[in-house]
Amino acid sequence: MSLEPIAFAALAVVLIGSALAVVLTKNLFHSVLWLALTLTGTAGIFLTLDAEFIAAVQLLLYAGGVITIAVFAIVVTERLVGDRITQTSRQLWNGGIIAGAVLVGVLSFVLRAPQGPPRPPLAEDLTRAIGEAVLTRFVLPFELLALLFFAGLLGAIYFARPDD
């Protein structure tokens, strides 16, 4: 009885449950908290896949940064006179059908593929491999990413300017 399938099953349950909670709760703030749980669960999935660096990045940026920003946004857009924004969702049945149909469509691909080989043993330190790949094979996207961040930074400064 290896740990892996049990860990995977447990994490899967947590993930799906919290994801459903994200999209189905009425309270927006609760929704964000459930999202935090989902993102943390994803970090766990990454750990079962031996991608420690990615898990760390996930926790730092997603579970840390994105949630913080989302909370800030909710606080700012919420009217401070005390009534929380009650979120009701619209057209639940339509959405459910469409989402279900997309799921079925994708699964029909995935499940038809032949059973792949089992997980190969870990060849190298993945973190090191990522670092080397980024700076050699994928240096161009890396630089473009920097450019993207620069644009984002400019945008942020523009948005944050005082009105005059």
Added chain:
Amino acid sequence: MPASVSLQAYLVLAAVLFAIGLFGVVTRRTTIGILLGIELMLNSVNINLVAFARYHGDVAGLVFTVFTISITVAEVALGLALVILIFRVRRTAIADHLDLLRG
């Protein structure tokens, strides 16, 4: 219980999360709610990438995961900034009210 988790299990998990995210995008009434749904979808994509990278031994999947996470964070930040700005102007956060592009 199988001896090890197959690649397909991860893919199925990612597909389910993607569908839930899509459901969230389509049904939520507030802009922030929609952005949360998008988060879920992007998250599921990351799971897919890492799983493929692990099972095929190619580090490219991991590199791209780094990239997508970075870009997602930037997008979320700016998206929420826009939501705040729109809220300042239009005093509403309900997506149905932002229909100026109506034909």
Added chain:
Amino acid sequence: MTDSGSLALVALLLPAAAFLVLALAYPLRRSGRAAGWVSIACAAGALLAALRAWSLQTPEGMTRLAYEWIPQEAGSLASVGVLADADSIVMLVLVALISFLVQVYSLGYLDTEPRPALGRYYTYQSLFAFSMMGLVLAPGFLQLFIFWELVGLCSYLLIGYWYDRPEAARAAVKAFWITKAGDVGLLIGIVLLWLRTGTFDYLEIYDLVRAGDLPLAGLGAVTFCLYLGAMGKSAQFPLHVWLPDAMEGPTPVSALIHAATMVTAGVYLLRRTIWLFALTPDVLLIIGWVGAFTALLAAVLACVQSDIKRVLAYSTVSQLGYMMAAMGAGFAAAGFLHLLTHGIFKALLFLGAGAVIHAVGSNDVYHMGGLRRTMPQTAVVFLVGTLSLAGIPLFGGFFSKEEILGAVWSGGLALPFWMLVAAAFLTAFYMFRVVFLAFWGDPYRRPPGIGPHGAAAHEAHPHDPPPVMGLPLWLLAILSVAIGIFFVRYHPEPEFTAPGWLTPLAVAVAVGGIALAWLTYQARVVSADVLARVFAPIRRAALARFWLDDLFEGLYRGALLGFSAVVGWIDRYLVDGIVNLFSAWTLTWGDRLRRIQSGLPQDYVYGLAVGLLLLLIWVQWPR
């Protein structure tokens, strides 16, 4: 200029030149009398050319000057030009003479007209002279038709000269419509003839007929169609209704167009093509009967008119019926002779009536009286014209009328003959009724008021017209008498033998008519009221013009306007309806499709998801 053809061409082109000059140089036209002098000068030149051509023309000679107009592979499709032979030259002289005299007369008659209007009048007169001469000299059916229509146009323009009078405008349109109905027949006939013979030219068709190469099957329809055109222009029953109304135009116009020239175009056409009609005796029979009936009908209608011009108009219709009857009997020369003599004395009568109207200020015969004392010259010339029309020997109309009676009798048309005799009696009667009422008796005491055309009554007491009007009158009167005496002395060989009792019968009938008129209106032995009561039903019908006008109007309203209503409905609901239907569909579907653009990104995500699904299905579709 030594041959009649070139002279005829000159005569044709002079009025055309006058028309062009007056039409283009509008300062000249606006100046009124100067325009008149230009037109009269060209008319005089045309008359001189025509007279010279006449002197050069031999009875059998023929000159043809033609210009290829529409070229074709073998020869030309149509040619225009001049065909000068005995008939056309003498007709040319008539047209030129009456044109010239009428234009001179108009200087006096229309002296109160404003200058631009007078210029317009003379422009139309020149155009008419050109058109009529072109018709007369036409070498073929195509040119005939072109000028036929032009003549109709000029008639419309001149009848409606005082276009601000609604009656005149209506009369002009009516004339145009009724003659147009005939013209359609003429056009169909010409085209059918062309289909059979391949040519429009008179001479070529004549050669075909002489050689016996013209197929006779169905030719009756062709000649009948040609006759329809003549029926319209020459006011045969039932297309005669426009002529009395056409009296709304100025009297010189009536003298020219509706006495001597335009209305004779139909008779002239028949004279020109009698050899073609001779192949279809059935159509000739119809022509004869219709002509005689028209003569009698119009004579009856003339007896109840109180407007002097209307009397003369119906008289013209009646005399045209005479001419057509002779044509129908097969003796075209008799009819043509009457055309020429009638042209002279009817123009005389109209111009004389014009002098009376101009002096008295009214058309109504009952507003006149005792004019022989105040207008002696006019009385004399009018009497000369009346005696000619009644057919008294030594005057112009006697011989030609007798010829017609003889022709109809020899042609074997018995009942038409008696109709014509009755018409002769009535002709004498109604014309002398006018003479006695207007020129004899006591002068009419008019209450002071406005004369016709809004102009004040010309004089308190009428008098003879000035020389510019008087000289044409005297010239025509002398011509009438001269023609009468000429035919007494130089009796040409008739084409038929008339019975011996014909001449006395004709004279007796004419004298009888005069006697009845004298008894009724002068000596007052026979009471006009008794006569009216005796013939009451006919009189009532005649006053209602035998309801023909109402019939035409009903046809127009019913058929034409009804048809227009149907067409209008189809246009509004079917044609427009289809277009509107398409546009409505477009709008509706546009509105419905518009809802796709809701402006909400979530809806667009739906679209994306559906597209993705479709893609997945398509990729996986089992092949």
